[in-house]
Amino acid sequence: MADRVWISWNEQRRNVGLAAAVHAKLYMTDLESPRWLRLCKEFYEAWRIVQRERPSICFTMNPSIFSSWWLSLFTGLYGYRLVTDLHTPNLKLTGIKKKIFQIFFNSGIRRSNVVIVTNNIYRQEVLSLNRNVVIVPDPLPVLKKPLRNTANNYQDPDNKTQILFVSSFAEDEPINEVLALDPELDGFNILVTGNWKKMFASMPATRNIRFLGFVDSDEYDQLLLSVDGVMVLTSEEGCLCCGGYEAFSAGKPMILSQTRALQEFFGEAPVYTQNSSEAILAALKRLKAERDKRAEMVIEQRNMLNRKFDKGIEDFEKTLEGIT
DSSP, X not given: OOSEEEEESSOOHHHHHHHHHTTOEEEEOOOXXXXXXHHHHHHHHHHHHHHHHOOSEEEXXXXXXXXXXXXXXXXXXXXXEEEEEESOOOOOOOHHXXXXXXXXXXXXXXXXXXXXXXXXXXXXHXXXXXXXXXXXXXXXXXXXXOOTTTTTTTOOTTOOEEEEEOOOOOTTSOHHHHHTTGGGOTTEEEEEESOGGGTOSSOOOOSSEEEEEOOOHHHHHHHHHHSSEEEEOOOOTTOOOHHHHHHHHHTOOEXXXXXXXXXXXXXXXXXXXXXXXXXXXXXXXXXXXXXXXXXXXXXXHHHHHHHXXXXXXXXXXXXXXXXX
């Protein structure tokens, strides 16, 4: 049996780093089934974990919005304290779906003993539901170094500046604005991760932009360590973007969207941009011109990000101690 368990229905680096930091036994189920069948399986697996482990503290990640609601139902029966790591409070839904999902979301957050968020913007959004909200940013991930026989897989024979565009093809990402730049990117090779089929029926025909699709974790680390820079863009204020943390770990210069949350957290090392095509092109040219300088700034600021994470964990443990 484990005193602390961390249950997530999605596989993400944040789960790995946070679970280790709070000394919780990690379960990332991420089952593959049709939507509602998967949900039923996740309910069952989460119940089996708490039934078997009998933890005193149970952590879960939201989304899924059903996870904290479901695990809150067993707090009285098994006597554990529930901690919800809220990845985002913004639901991209409308109509009756939004109303139904909001019921489960609000219930799970209200009934959690502690809620963890990544930044103060999200904290302010959920304080009306729960007063025990603690800011804990993502830990910097530990990247796997390239294997000897695959270290040069992503080298560009034409010596173009290689930029990794980390994408999930979500609504908040300016994908079309980047694609519109393709004719003007002769000095660049843009490598795009993520499932492009979520947005396009067929792969767009491009000259300087390459769609990689899903990249597994080992290959992704090798890719990250081989490129000249990283670009992560969002229109969602409050989103801190996992790709930003990964770029810091790799010591790579990066381009991030000019949101308040990103600038407050990542500081002066990144090149910040608006999400228009013109601004993104200007940011790419600036990163190319200042690549070495920006890489040095990233390395200098890594300790700052590590301190922010350590402070968040310390604040969390103090908050948890104050809850009986």
